[in-house]
Amino acid sequence: MNTTPKKPQAQVDITKPGIHTLPVVEESLIVYPCNFPIKVMGAKVDGFVHAITSIAHEFDPTFDAKTIELRESKAGNYLGITIHITATSREQLDEIYRTLSTHPMVKMAL
Numbered sequence: 001m002n003t004t005p006k007k008p009q010a011q012v013d014i015t016k017p018g019i020h021t022l023p024v025v026e027e028s029l030i031v032y033p034c035n036f037p038i039k040v041m042g043a044k045v046d047g048f049v050h051a052i053t054s055i056a057h058e059f060d061p062t063f064d065a066k067t068i069e070l071r072e073s074k075a076g077n078y079l080g081i082t083i084h085i086t087a088t089s090r091e092q093l094d095e096i097y098r099t100l101s102t103h104p105m106v107k108m109a110l
Helices: 048-059 090-102
Strands: 034-043 069-072 078-087 106-109
Touching (some): 048 090, 090 106
Antiparallel strands (some): 034 078, 034 106
16 A cells, blocks of 8 residues: 555646646735835946835835845946835735836846
8 A cells, every 4th residue: 555645636627628727826925014125136327226216115105215225246237226115915016026027227126
């Protein structure tokens, strides 16, 4: 008798041949509201820090610009910015990441 626990099997959607789905987990590992760090990278140009600060204020009116952390790349061409916002929901986080990621000065948001 084999006592090895079975691995979860992918669910098969029989309405679409060849399509396999896994159960969607709706639980969040984040408890809201919380202090949430966001790292943003972009070219070191005039106005970059101001643009990120404005976006942070748009999504978190209590955002304190004094808490911004800046890190320059070795060659000095890029700037990493860490902002800490008060996250109130998954939707808020999704929207701020969408806004940051589509901003023309932003190369990456993590």
